Amino acid sequence: MSDRAEEMPPQVAVLDAESAFPARALGARGDETDEVLELARGGLRQDTFLRSFRHNVLGMVGLGILVAIVLFSFVGPLLYHSDQLHANISLTNLGPGKGRPLGTDANGFDILGRLMVGGQVSVEVGLAVAVMATTFGALWGGLSGFTGGVLDAVLMRIVDVFISVPAIFVLIFLATAFRPSLVVIMLALAFLAWLTPARLVRGETLSLRTREFVDAARIVGRPRRGIVVRHILPNTFGTIAVNATFQMADAIINLAALSFLGFGPPPPVVTWGGMLSQGTTYLLDGYWWEVYPVLLLLTITVLSINFLGDALAETLDARLRSK
Amino acid sequence: MSPMPAQATRLVRSRPKPAREGRRPIRSLRAPMAAAAALLLGAVLTACAGPATVSSKGGRPIEGGTAYFAEQPLTPPTYIFPLISGAYFTTENTSYFQTLMYTPLYWFGDKGNPSVDYSLSIGNKPVFSDNNRVVTITLKHWVWSDGETVSARDVIFWINLLKANEADWASYVPGGFPDNVQSATALNSSTVRLQLDASYNPTWYTYNELSQITPLPIAWDRSSLSQPVPSASASNLPDTTKSGAHAVYNFLNAQAKALAGYPSSPIWSVVDGAWKLTGLTSAGMATFVPNPKYSGPDKPHLAKLVELPYTSAESELSVLRASSSTGGPGSSGQQVSVGYVPDNDVPQASTLESQGYHLVKWFPYQFDYFEPNFNNPKVGPILRQLYFRQAFQHLVNQEGWIHAYYFGLAVPTYSPVPAQPKNPYADANASSNPYPYSIPAAKSLLSAHGWKVVPNGLTTCVRPGTAANECGAGISAGKGLSFTLMYPSGLSYTDGAMVDLQSVAKEVGIEISLDQVTPTTIASTILSCSSNQSACSWQLGQYGAGWLFTPDHYPTGEEIFQTGALGNVNNYSNSKADALIKATTTASAANEQSALNAYADYLRLQLPNFWQPSPGTLVTLQSNLHGFSPNAYGFISPEEWYFTKG
Numbered sequence: 001m002s003d004r005a006e007e008m009p010p011q012v013a014v015l016d017a018e019s020a021f022p023a024r025a026l027g028a029r030g031d032e033t034d035e036v037l038e039l040a041r042g043g044l045r046q047d048t049f050l051r052s053f054r055h056n057v058l059g060m061v062g063l064g065i066l067v068a069i070v071l072f073s074f075v076g077p078l079l080y081h082s083d084q085l086h087a088n089i090s091l092t093n094l095g096p097g098k099g100r101p102l103g104t105d106a107n108g109f110d111i112l113g114r115l116m117v118g119g120q121v122s123v124e125v126g127l128a129v130a131v132m133a134t135t136f137g138a139l140w141g142g143l144s145g146f147t148g149g150v151l152d153a154v155l156m157r158i159v160d161v162f163i164s165v166p167a168i169f170v171l172i173f174l175a176t177a178f179r180p181s182l183v184v185i186m187l188a189l190a191f192l193a194w195l196t197p198a199r200l201v202r203g204e205t206l207s208l209r210t211r212e213f214v215d216a217a218r219i220v221g222r223p224r225r226g227i228v229v230r231h232i233l234p235n236t237f238g239t240i241a242v243n244a245t246f247q248m249a250d251a252i253i254n255l256a257a258l259s260f261l262g263f264g265p266p267p268p269v270v271t272w273g274g275m276l277s278q279g280t281t282y283l284l285d286g287y288w289w290e291v292y293p294v295l296l297l298l299t300i301t302v303l304s305i306n307f308l309g310d311a312l313a314e315t316l317d318a319r320l321r322s323k
Numbered sequence: 324m325s326p327m328p329a330q331a332t333r334l335v336r337s338r339p340k341p342a343r344e345g346r347r348p349i350r351s352l353r354a355p356m357a358a359a360a361a362l363l364l365g366a367v368l369t370a371c372a373g374p375a376t377v378s379s380k381g382g383r384p385i386e387g388g389t390a391y392f393a394e395q396p397l398t399p400p401t402y403i404f405p406l407i408s409g410a411y412f413t414t415e416n417t418s419y420f421q422t423l424m425y426t427p428l429y430w431f432g433d434k435g436n437p438s439v440d441y442s443l444s445i446g447n448k449p450v451f452s453d454n455n456r457v458v459t460i461t462l463k464h465w466v467w468s469d470g471e472t473v474s475a476r477d478v479i480f481w482i483n484l485l486k487a488n489e490a491d492w493a494s495y496v497p498g499g500f501p502d503n504v505q506s507a508t509a510l511n512s513s514t515v516r517l518q519l520d521a522s523y524n525p526t527w528y529t530y531n532e533l534s535q536i537t538p539l540p541i542a543w544d545r546s547s548l549s550q551p552v553p554s555a556s557a558s559n560l561p562d563t564t565k566s567g568a569h570a571v572y573n574f575l576n577a578q579a580k581a582l583a584g585y586p587s588s589p590i591w592s593v594v595d596g597a598w599k600l601t602g603l604t605s606a607g608m609a610t611f612v613p614n615p616k617y618s619g620p621d622k623p624h625l626a627k628l629v630e631l632p633y634t635s636a637e638s639e640l641s642v643l644r645a646s647s648s649t650g651g652p653g654s655s656g657q658q659v660s661v662g663y664v665p666d667n668d669v670p671q672a673s674t675l676e677s678q679g680y681h682l683v684k685w686f687p688y689q690f691d692y693f694e695p696n697f698n699n700p701k702v703g704p705i706l707r708q709l710y711f712r713q714a715f716q717h718l719v720n721q722e723g724w725i726h727a728y729y730f731g732l733a734v735p736t737y738s739p740v741p742a743q744p745k746n747p748y749a750d751a752n753a754s755s756n757p758y759p760y761s762i763p764a765a766k767s768l769l770s771a772h773g774w775k776v777v778p779n780g781l782t783t784c785v786r787p788g789t790a791a792n793e794c795g796a797g798i799s800a801g802k803g804l805s806f807t808l809m810y811p812s813g814l815s816y817t818d819g820a821m822v823d824l825q826s827v828a829k830e831v832g833i834e835i836s837l838d839q840v841t842p843t844t845i846a847s848t849i850l851s852c853s854s855n856q857s858a859c860s861w862q863l864g865q866y867g868a869g870w871l872f873t874p875d876h877y878p879t880g881e882e883i884f885q886t887g888a889l890g891n892v893n894n895y896s897n898s899k900a901d902a903l904i905k906a907t908t909t910a911s912a913a914n915e916q917s918a919l920n921a922y923a924d925y926l927r928l929q930l931p932n933f934w935q936p937s938p939g940t941l942v943t944l945q946s947n948l949h950g951f952s953p954n955a956y957g958f959i960s961p962e963e964w965y966f967t968k969g
Contacts, residue, residue, distance in 0.1 A: 085779075086830070087823040089720065089727035106728070106819045107826075179838060262812040266837040267822045281815050284640070285670040 052315045059311020065304035069297070073119030082113025085268055093287050103289035106278055111289055115297055117270040122252045122301065125186055129251035132190035134244040137197030138236065142228045144198070145205025156202065163195045171254065175263035182265045185258065189251050197243045204236040238316035245309030249302045256298055272298045382949055382967030387626040388651035390948060390964055393639050393662035394419065399607020399632045403591050403600075404579035405537040406484055406572065412493035417874075418958045419630065421537075423611060424594040426619065428460070428478065428536040429529065431876045432954035437688035437746045439529065439876070442620060443960075445473055445595070449533060451525040455911065458517040458528065459510075465618035467540045468594045471555055473618070475509035477538035480562050482507045484539070487568030491576070492535075494874055496882065496889065500532040524910045524918070530877035531908075540593045546570040548578075548589065597623050597962035607632035617962070624950070624965035626652075636665035643943055644671075648679030650945045651966030660948050661964070664941040667815040669730035672941060679946040685953035686744050686939040688878070690736040691869035692932035693810070694893040695862075698854040702806055702862045704797030711795075712930040714768040716758035718827045723760065725936045728819040733936035739870075740878045740923035741937065744955055748878050750920045757928055765831045774804070781805060782832030805834040809849070810865035811842040816938065817865060835863075842867055851892045864893070869937050873956040879907040880922060884931050895931040 053059055088108030096103045102111035144155035174188040208214060209232065217227050233240075252272075258264045259273025260280075267274075272294050279290030394400075400420040402411035407421070426445055433440035441448050450459045465473035482501050489495045489502070501507075506518040519528075541555040544562050553560055561567030578590050585591050585603050592599065597617045602610035609630040613623035633639040639662055646658040664672055664682070672682055695706040695715075705711050721735040734743040738753035758764075766776050773786030773794040781803040784794040794802070810821050818839075825835045840848070849866060852859035870890075872878050883890040885904050886897070903922040910918035927934075944951055950963040 085826060087819075087826040089723045089819075089823055092727040092819075106815070107822050108727070176841070176844075179836075262839060266839055267825060278815075278818070281667045282670070284637075284668055 049315060053311060056311040056314060058307045059315070062304040062307025062311060065300055066308060069119060069301050069304065070123060073116050073123055076116040077113065080113060080116070082110035084109055084113055084117045084270060093282065093290070095287075096289055102293050103287075105275070105290050106282070111293060114270055114275060115272070115294060118272045118275055118294070119297065119301075121182065121265075121269060121271050122255060122298075125182065125189070125255050126248040126252040126305070128186045129189045129193055130244045130248040132186070133193035133247050134197045134240055136190070137194035138201045138233055138240050140194065141198035141201030141203075142205050142233050142236070145202035146209050146224065146228050146232055152202075156199075159195050159198050162192070167192045167254070168257070171258055172261065172263050175258060180258075180263055180265055182269055185255065185265055189254050193247050193250060197240060197247070200239050200243055201233070201236050204239050205232050208232050208235050238313075242309050242313040242316065245305050245312060249305040249309070252298070252305070253302055382947070384624045384949070384965035385651055385967060386624055388654070388966040389627040389629055390625050390650065390660040390961060390966075391658055392419070392628065392630045392959070392961070393659050394607060394630050394632050396633045396635045396639070400603065400609055400630070401582065402579050403585055404575050405539070406481070406488070406491065406575070407493050408491045409493040414957060420609065422596065422958055423598040423628075423961065424591070424596040424600060424614075425537055425539075426465075426596045427534070428538060429534055430958075431530070431534060431873070432956040432958050434952050435744060435955055437744065437748075437872065437876065437955040445538060446533075449525070449529055451528070455522040455525055455528075456519045458519065458533070460515045460517070460533070462513045462515075463618070464513075465595055466616050467542070468592065468599065468614050468616050469540070469542055470616070471540060471542070472512065473538050473595050474512045474555060475515045476512070476555055477540060478515045478536060479507055479509050480539045480541060480544060481536055483562040483568050484572055487565045488572040491572065494535050500535055503532070522909060524908055524915050525912050526915050527877045527879060527908045531875035531879070534874055534876055538595070540595070542593045543575060543590055544571055546574040552589075597621070598628060611961075613962070619962065621960070621962045623962040625961060628961045631659065636663075637668075639663065640665050640668055640671065643675060643680070644678070648945055649947050651947055651968075658945065659943065660945045661951060662943040664943060666938075669732055669941055675943055681944040681946055683942040683944060683951065683953060684732065684939055685942050686734055686937070687871050687957055688741065688744060688746065688876075688955040689869045689871035689937055690739055690741045691935050691937040692736065693808075693863060693865040693935055694849065694932050696852075696859065696864065696893050697896070698852055698859050698894040699862050700854045700859065703854060704795065705802070705804065708772070708795040708798075709929065710768050710772045712933070713758055714765040714831070715828075715833070716930055716933055717761045717765040717768070718824060718831070718833075719933060719935055720760040720823065720827065721756070721934070721936050724816070724820045724823065727823075728816040729936055729938055732941060733816075733938040736934040736937050738923050738927040739880055739884065740919060748916075748919055750923065752924050752927065758930075762827065762830050769804075769831060777832040778830050780832050781834055803834070804832060805836075806862045807836045807838050808863040808865065809838045809840055809845065809861055811845045811867035812839050813842065814867055817867060820935065821865065849892050851894050871957065876956055879919070880904045880926060881908055884926060893932065897929060897931070900926060900929065900931070
């Protein structure tokens with residue numbers, strides 16, 4: 001087998017360095033039919049993708065905001081120093097003023113610094129949950145869709161069962177049953193989040209498994225697992241990537257909701273939901289700085305990720321349409 | 324006596340909790356507030372709200388009008404029979420509902436003072452004789468609404484029912500009342516004599532034992548509605564035998580569970596209190612009208628009293644803000660005549676005041692604390708060290724917490740016999756803090772006892788052993804000061820205080836993992852236990868409830884600090900403390916105060932619990948409602964309320 005993908009010029013490289021698109025996938029396997037080559041070349045070039053993405057205004061706005069939030073959360077504390085470990089009860093619930101641009105909360109913590117620390121947790125949880133849920137869900141859905149038959153039915157019924165249980169109930173149950181550390185919450189959120197990518201990838205796989213390049217892989221004797229991992233899943237990248245962004249946004253919202261309801265990670269872990277919960281306690285008392293900044297930040301973070309996901313979907317969809 | 328079901332017995336705010344065996348600490352809820360706002364508010368409250376002993380009186384009463392009383396969120400009245408089990412023992416059922424209709428033998432809470440008020444009581448001051456082994460109680464002439472006299476037989480009826488069904492009495496403690504009554508005799512229609520099994524402190528016996536008696540009408544002495552109403556003069560009534568008393572209790576208990584039938588019940592309509600129930604909705608709205616045959620000194624001025632249910636404290640506040648701050652005859656629309664400011668909305672006080680409401684601070688007679696589990700297998704050996712408890716208490720910034728988290732509406736706890744509200748039981752030491760907030764003091768204590776203090780790290784034991792400068796028995800080298808502290812959700816001031824404690828403890832290398840759980844989980848977890856039981860895994864526990872002295876009103880510690888007491892959920896055991904507690908219950912009248920002082924002064928230094936601020940309540944009154952007087956034990960007396968011209 002020749003390896004045409006390896007021969008592809010860099011500009012033909014697809015998004016995923018390993019094998020994100022049919023071209024790379026097929027090329028790596030060396031399926032040398034004209035049709036396959038055509039399909040491979042039909043893959044979106046990186047520059048084409050980026051050009052297309054750059055023209056998506058909402059996508060660029062979302063990306064810009066997200067980058068800003070990441071910088072705010074992770075670089076901000078290096079530039080703006082505040083003690084988020086030691087409460088200062090002589091400074092409780094102070095409004096914005098000199099040295100405390102966004103005021104202080106009920107424990108005397110600086111709100112601006114707290115937003116940064118809370119942002120770190122949100123981004124970390126969002127990313128971790130998106131990666132865990134998407135990876136597991138994609139593998140589950142890929143196996144289910146590709147295998148078909150009884151195994152498919154069993155795997156999908158399991159998904160159906162889990163998806164029919166109210167997520168908030170499960171989250172609260174898990175947070176109550178286990179001490180809600182950050183790791184526990186990540187696992188709990190991922191436990192609920194993998195169901196959607198499993199369904200999506202399974203649907204994609206049902207379509208992909210009848211494609212010629214999959215047949216070709218079968219014919220050359222590729223094992224099932226290899227076909228799923230090397231051929232099917234890479235071709236669902238678009239779906240997975242778009243879904244992952246939404247998973248991240250959902251995880252951030254769910255973390256905030258759990259924390260708001262008092263089931264989030266305990267202090268001293270800072271979460272935006274926990275800040276919001278504490279702030280709303282005093283909503284009627286005029287301590288707006290304890291509510292609106294965090295609410296705004298939470299909203300625009302989730303919005304930016306959704307913009308990014310939508311833009312990604314549109315860009316990839318355009319690629320598919322162009323094929 | 325025993326621990327009480329954890330629930331708040333505050334004047335207008337309570338925290339319902341699942342009942343458990345015996346009596347439990349009762350708790351009040353308060354909230355934090357801004358530092359700056361606290362100062363401002365303090366000035367406002369100082370001007371507008373008096374101490375608990377101040378009653379809101381003024382103007383010429385107008386007869387009539389409807390007063391609306393705000394119930395605590397989601398705690399409607401659910402049980403009318405005064406012989407109440409732990410499952411129903413809530414403030415709403417006892418202090419806001421039953422006592423309006425069925426007057427206890429002795430009324431406690433004398434215009435805000437934590438003492439008995441004989442003028443409002445059915446019984447005269449009890450007479451103790453035979454070296455305090457005999458109690459003679461004479462009754463004033465009170466009548467039931469059916470015309471019968473409240474008699475000595477009615478007191479015996481209560482005692483008979485209690486003796487036969489003591490396990491169903493929320494305040495029952497083995498060996499306590501009525502076990503310590505060898506015989507109860509009605510000498511005549513107005514005199515009861517109790518022969519006790521030992522000599523008891525008269526004050527203690529009056530405040531903590533006789534306080535539990537509520538005379539019951541003989542009209543209730545039957546086991547079915549179809550039976551004729553018994554006559555008070557009849558002999559061989561069912562309650563005189565144990566089986567008969569069982570049957571009567573079962574009948575009354577069943578009737579008490581039929582809430583819809585309360586207003587029309589031939590049982591519950593026989594009252595001796597100031598009020599008769601005329602309506603009770605499924606949501607918990609209770610409507611009362613005056614009992615025309617009420618024998619007490621203060622006849623109701625109001626035409627009607629309505630207790631209003633709320634689903635949340637915020638909804639009550641919304642009604643307060645949206646409705647008229649004046650009431651009385653002719654007023655209409657939704658209103659709250661006697662309400663409360665939710666814990667976290669105390670900064671709203673000035674707004675409510677500008678609306679016209681009068682605000683009254685109320686502090687119950689209680690102390691507040693959080694608990695170390697002395698039997699926890701991991702940290703019990705550390706918690707049993709007095710020097711460690713002293714160091715830890717030095718980290719509790721009570722004054723700071725009151726300022727930052729309680730909006731100034733709390734009093735510090737320095738003693739199990741609290742100094743506030745003003746009372747005759749606390750000595751001067753109760754007002755001074757033996758372990759003031761001091762991180763250096765905490766560090767010093769730990770260092771002096773073999774610990775390597777690592778600020779912002781983990782302090783570890785480097786000198787194991789039992790010598791005076793070593794860590795103590797059961798603590799091995801390298802053992803770290805790391806604890807889990809469980810506390811209930813839903814209390815904003817506790818949220819803040821526990822975060823502060825966590826961060827302060829870190830400065831002396833004590834790691835505290837905060838574990839916020841539901842109040843239900845707290846109630847089912849913080850239980851007395853042996854170190855080999857899995858139930859003993861809790862380490863530090865914040866009950867979310869202080870210890871309110873009701874229905875045992877004398878501030879002794881036999882229910883909470885005595886070895887094996889039901890309220891001693893953290894397994895404290897100290898033989899000297901036990902002896903001092905015993906002395907408070909058995910001292911002669913001449914020695915009772917010295918015995919109480921000795922107990923209080925020892926326990927306050929021994930730290931069987933960690934003391935923390937005891938919260939109060941900010942009561943709202945319509946501007947033309949008067950006669951309201953905060954009761955130190957949590958009762959209400961709407962018969963004293965009246966409207967003036969708005």
